[in-house]
Amino acid sequence: MSRLSESNLREEICRLGASFFERGLSFGSAGNISVRLDDGWLMTPTNVSLGRLDPARLSKLDASGRMISGDAPTKETFLHRAMYEKRPHTGAVVHLHSTHSVAVSVLADVDHADVLPPITAYYVMRVGRLPLVPYHPPGDLALAEAVRKLASKHHALLLANHGPVVAGNSLDAAANAIEELEETAKLFLLLRGSKLRALTDEQVAALKPA
Ligand SMILES: [Zn+2]
Numbered sequence: 001m002s003r004l005s006e007s008n009l010r011e012e013i014c015r016l017g018a019s020f021f022e023r024g025l026s027f028g029s030a031g032n033i034s035v036r037l038d039d040g041w042l043m044t045p046t047n048v049s050l051g052r053l054d055p056a057r058l059s060k061l062d063a064s065g066r067m068i069s070g071d072a073p074t075k076e077t078f079l080h081r082a083m084y085e086k087r088p089h090t091g092a093v094v095h096l097h098s099t100h101s102v103a104v105s106v107l108a109d110v111d112h113a114d115v116l117p118p119i120t121a122y123y124v125m126r127v128g129r130l131p132l133v134p135y136h137p138p139g140d141l142a143l144a145e146a147v148r149k150l151a152s153k154h155h156a157l158l159l160a161n162h163g164p165v166v167a168g169n170s171l172d173a174a175a176n177a178i179e180e181l182e183e184t185a186k187l188f189l190l191l192r193g194s195k196l197r198a199l200t201d202e203q204v205a206a207l208k209p210a
Pocket of ligand 1: 031076095096097162163
């Protein structure tokens, strides 16, 4: 739960959306951001660029998920709801179609239980194990079910042929983790074909979540 007021959270969502857009982590109307409020959630609206969010027009949902103000929420609201439902301490969820993470989500020969190797300490601390969620068409309820199945054990998931979904205790934590994931996907692709010296199981075990 965030200690920021609702109006501060609205501004933070818009600032973060613009930052994602300016850095090419979001394009068109792809990607969505949500935060938990004491009485429900704020979600980014459907069909709007993260680069042009308006704090006053963010979708506000009540605790039962009913829209109470703002524009209609993202059609991917179900992804966010699945994370909040299974991870009670989640304060924010970020979902992107960021290029390098999507590229990795399409590779045929990855470990579905943990897609990326532990190549840096910060990746291990902010993301940890990253399972691949089997492909389902956007809006298919089976996708929500597949996310729910993995969400209780993992705050970061990679949707096959789609993109990452990351939950955090705060908006900053979720944003830092999804950015670490995207950069690690980029490094992984850069290193493909090279022999890797990933962190050992002991080195991974010695790290604490950030
Ligand atoms: Zn998506």
